[in-house]
Amino acid sequence: MFSPPWLPLPPVLVIRMRRCLIVGNWKLNGDFALCEQFANIVYPINPSLDIVICPPAVLLQSLKEMIKHNSACLHIGAQEVSIETQGAFTGEISAKMLYEAGAQYGIIGHSERRQHFAETDQGVAKKMFNLLSAHISPIVCVGESKIERDNQETLSVIAAQLSPIKRMLQQHRVSCAKIVIGYEPLWAIGSDQPATPDLAQQIHRYIREYMVDLPDSEALRVIYGGSVTTDNSGLLLAMPDIDGALVGGASLNTDSFLGLLPSAL
Numbered sequence: 001m002f003s004p005p006w007l008p009l010p011p012v013l014v015i016r017m018r019r020c021l022i023v024g025n026w027k028l029n030g031d032f033a034l035c036e037q038f039a040n041i042v043y044p045i046n047p048s049l050d051i052v053i054c055p056p057a058v059l060l061q062s063l064k065e066m067i068k069h070n071s072a073c074l075h076i077g078a079q080e081v082s083i084e085t086q087g088a089f090t091g092e093i094s095a096k097m098l099y100e101a102g103a104q105y106g107i108i109g110h111s112e113r114r115q116h117f118a119e120t121d122q123g124v125a126k127k128m129f130n131l132l133s134a135h136i137s138p139i140v141c142v143g144e145s146k147i148e149r150d151n152q153e154t155l156s157v158i159a160a161q162l163s164p165i166k167r168m169l170q171q172h173r174v175s176c177a178k179i180v181i182g183y184e185p186l187w188a189i190g191s192d193q194p195a196t197p198d199l200a201q202q203i204h205r206y207i208r209e210y211m212v213d214l215p216d217s218e219a220l221r222v223i224y225g226g227s228v229t230t231d232n233s234g235l236l237l238a239m240p241d242i243d244g245a246l247v248g249g250a251s252l253n254t255d256s257f258l259g260l261l262p263s264a265l
């Protein structure tokens with residue numbers, strides 16, 4: 001449509017068919033006192049918003065108790081799950097145990113797990129299966145390193161990470177409404193250099209297209225992570241294929257976390 005140059009462009013209307021999802025990943029941070037601070041926040045009551053806080057596993061149950069009477073938007077999630085379901089695996093925590101502790105979501109395939117704990121794409125797919133079997137929604141993280149990005153390998157890296165995930169979802173006819181993909185480019189994590197909204201949008205679109213032939217693919221939520229803060233969340237969340245944010249550093253403080261929640265959806 002032609003617009004004379006002296007007229008302002010009409011605002012872009014982003015019609016959201018998926019609920020916005022903001023996930024705070026505390027990583028190896030936080031304690032009982034931080035749980036209390038987050039439990040005492042007055043969260044928005046917004047039917048289009050889900051908020052998930054992922055403390056270390058030992059704090060899940062306490063946080064669950066503390067938030068009992070808080071907003072219906074608020075959920076708790078685990079940061080990791082065992083590839084095993086039971087048995088002689090000292091130190092491991094199964095999906096069923098996480099569910100009983102209150103987890104409704106579970107992060108898997110985070111780049112820090114892939115880098116430091118030799119997590120494989122196949123292993124991530126198995127963990128996804130374990131979470132789904134325990135009625136926990138997996139948040140599957142994918143993303144490329146700086147070198148891979150510089151070598152123009154972003155899309156092939158993401159396709160390789162998603163491939164076993166997609167196969168497992170196809171095999172078990174799982175609805176995409178039950179899973180979340182987190183796009184977290186490694187170079188953006190903890191760097192104060194988030195992907196630009198345009199770049200993140202392109203990759204999110206690619207992820208959505210890659211998963212398009214799965215059941216209920218239009219319900220798949222793809223969220224962005226990597227240096228999300230109050231200052232940049234608005235522009236990122238305004239992108240049509242960015243359904244939310246996966247937040248590290250800014251999720252450790254109630255003000256910075258509240259500040260990045262979308263005020264209107």
Ligand code: 13P
Nearest residue numbers: 025189190226227248249
């Ligand atoms: P930052 O928000 O600190 O960059 O961390 C992102 C992340 O890894 C969330 O899982």
